[in-house]
Amino acid sequence: METTGSGSSTSSYRANERLARERSQFGGVKVGSAFFGWVTAMGITVLLTALITAFGAGVGLATDTDLGTATESVAGNPDATAWISAIVLVLVLLLAYFCGGYVAGRMARFNGMRQGMAVWLWAIIAAIAVAALTVLANVKFEALGQLNGIPQLPMDGAMSALGWIALAIAVIVPLLGAILGGQAGMHYHRRVDRNSENIYRAP
Structure with a gap:
């Protein structure tokens, strides 16, 4: 029993040592x-934005709500609209960049936090x-501005509190x-490494 435990410990040590060399x-x-x-x-981000837009249009058609009625409803309750838009924006960005970070972490295998920050x-x-x-070309990139996939930097130097938020x-x-x-992408590889060690130790 002691020999088995020692061998298991030695194998785990060797696996960690090999992983450290690979990481370096x-x-x-x-x-x-x-x-x-x-x-x-x-x-x-583009896909989710398109799906949300299509869902909103579908709800409008299903409830037989025309554009004028919807506009009046939004104008009558701007605070609720702002909060809903902020929540949707948070969810879209969080999910989209989670997927992006996962792809980078899976591809790079090591240093998942750094890969996410690089994304x-x-x-x-x-x-x-x-x-x-x-600024240089005096051109407005309307398509990129509507995607909400990248931070929109203020150009005029004046922003409201809501804009800064x-x-x-x-x-x-x-x-x-x-x-x-x-x-998450990096931990996938660590799980594979652990399973590989168990397979190789199996009789």
Whole structure:
């Protein structure tokens, strides 16, 4: 019994040692994996936005609500509309960037938190690039602005409190979702490694 326990302990130690060597050699932030994670996050954002828009239109048709009635209802209760929009935005960004972080973590295998942060950094870089092109070329990127997939940086220097809250949501929520997704993608590989060790130790 002691020999078996010692052998099991030795095998576990060797597995951890091998994993540490692999991490030191292949770990670190993988820019390519983070980029494809960001592309995934953008794609999921577009898909969810389209589904939510289609669902809203379907509800309007099913309840026989015309555009004028809906507009009057929204104007009569702007606070409720703002809260609903904020909640939907949080859920969309959280899910989309969780998927993006998961893709990056699965592709990179190690350092899931860093991979998730790198996905988020790609979103910030894209937001800065769009803002810079908007200023330099005096062009409005309406398509990107409507996706809500990247933080919308203020260009005029004046924002209301609600605008700053929306910007904070667009910055913090994707970071949280990407980190959680990156960790989930990395843990998949750790689970595979543990199962592989059990298979190899089996008689």
